[in-house]
Amino acid sequence: MLFAFVYPQGINRGIDYLSGKNIPLGFHVPNVPFRLGLDLLGGTHLVYQADLSKSDNKSDAMQGVRDVIERRVNFFGVAEPLVQISGSDRLIVELAGISDVSQAIQLIGATPFLEFKETKSDTQAILDAQQKGQRLNEDPLQSTGLNGKHLKRASVTFGQQTYQPQISLELTSEGAKLFAAITKKNLGKIVAIYLDGVPISTPVVQSEITDGSAVITGKFTPNEAKLLATRLNSGALPVPISLVSQQTIGASLGAESLSKSLKAGVYGLILVALFMILFYRLPGVVSVLALGIYVVIVLTFYKLIGVTLTLAGIAGFILSLGMAVDANVLIFARMREELRAGKSIRASMHEGFSRAWLSVRDSHVTTLIGAFVLYTFTTSIVKGFALTLGIGVLTSLFTAIVVTRTLLNLFSGQRFENKKWLF
């Protein structure tokens, strides 16, 4: 049953074949795909750092950044994009199977950071000094607290006298209150509108504005105005962000890695199976069967939990396979010892299992400790490895004790007592 879940293509083909031979079965096994990681699928992994130094409510600001970026990413129509906050001020974006990564980065990174700034008491002094090349690191304006998160909607309009394209901003009710206070305070002075740290419009306040609407005028072509409005609508960021890490894997490399690691897995499995059968004979065959069941159970878990399979994850899986074999080896080695000591097959089986159990338990628990620590304290690549290793080790405990035992018990009857060479 589980096999059908793990490899539905094969079963469905079989059903189709039977239907062709006039044996209609009339159903197909649902096909739940494995979730592949970026390194196997090709794609890009981006880490952004948000500058929260000026933000009062940091977790709110991060949530805001996340929402905005997510909207932006969804705009690409990438299958299952991942946008998540990591730590207190990081944002991770994963885009799988995307062909033009640089365009994606530009669109995400270009997300406008909108801010309204006002003059401060020494603005004129700073400007004068800057004309002479002094105090260049000082900002002549100061933040008003009104920024992109107070924006409700942006649209392109045309100036009534100028017929020039301009962008009308509609602010949220909170933003409207703030804007009213700012315009009242700065009557007759400049309130500059900054986009991504650059002033794009520096109007002088003519009257107090209470209806929460503002206009950005500037030298726009209609197309530029439209693009800017779209960008503003898809979200102006509450705080600035910068790209601190990027990992991009081409689709061809991903496909190559996938086929290679699958090949490695299959060869590894065959070698191990051969060794087990040659060395342990009948129990070896049993353990290979148990291993088969083990593989199917583990793969089912991957599909059910939705484990993202990466290269390191596959390595973890192959390794946990080694652990599963080890459990069998421990049991069989012990069984053989008891057989050599002259016990019956049934008795040695019993002894083998109960004596080996402590070792199996201890070695699995210590590996689990490692997997758990890795999973909790590390990031992406290593985490995937720890997860598959952990699932594998837990499953291996189950198959070694339950599956191998049940299968072996089938051979513990009287008939086998005089065929000890099989063991």
Added chain:
Amino acid sequence: MFWFSISLTIVAVIVTLVFGLNLGVDFKGGSVLELEFSPSAGGGIPEVEAVQKSLSEFKEISIASSGTNGLIIRTVELSEQGHQAILSQLKATFPSSGLVEKRFDSVGPLIGNELKSKSITAIILVLFGVIIYIAIVFRKLSRVLPGWAMGLAAIIALAHDVVIPTGMFALLGHFYGIEVSAVFVAAALTVLGYSVSDTVVVFDRVRENVLKGGVKEGFGAVVHKSIMQTLTRSLNTTFTTLLSLVAIYFFGGESIKYFALAMIMGIFLGAYSSIFVASPLLVWWNKRDQADR
């Protein structure tokens, strides 16, 4: 045998200190750009020197060929603009080379340092977890040996299993430019887990034999007996694991090749050290304890 391990460990430590590890960009920060060429008719694969010349305006750049038609470019951390600038520059200089970008990694130094400290924390935590677990599991042996002594013996064996491959990679990094990346840490940690279970299996047998027969023939003899009894299992398990790892090494592709290599060394040493390091340590401890009494 014991001395052999000690001297090998010392050599590994010295080599690591002298050469240092060749850390990958994920630890150190920087950018790696991997390209592949599939030249169309009339075009050839650009020479490294030609590429170097074409990219001479970029600072701190190192270019190496990889495989028959690949190229790896390493630089300081690049912005997305810098990344695109390099690509378009190359495409303009070598229009018929069929250049395809296979991989681009760019990591800021901040992230790199974070990964480093996280990895070290993880390793230390694993070690502590293991000592505590062993102390609890083997508490019944306390009339022969204190529980933490077994934990400590296991940890010394572990250090041996991780330090020697690290030294090996310091050598590989120095002479062949092989880099230590985050995956290496995963390998080291798995080796830790494996090596512990190997040691635990031997200790388990020691415990069983001590509880069953006591230590009339001397603790050393009991340990020796236990090692002999678990030898087949140790060899078989190591062998089967090595089989899968060798498969990964040869068929798994470039990116996890050195992961497999680190694991092969570690697993092999893990089996070796539980027999020739951890167990002799137990006996030595026991003798010292008895001399004290």
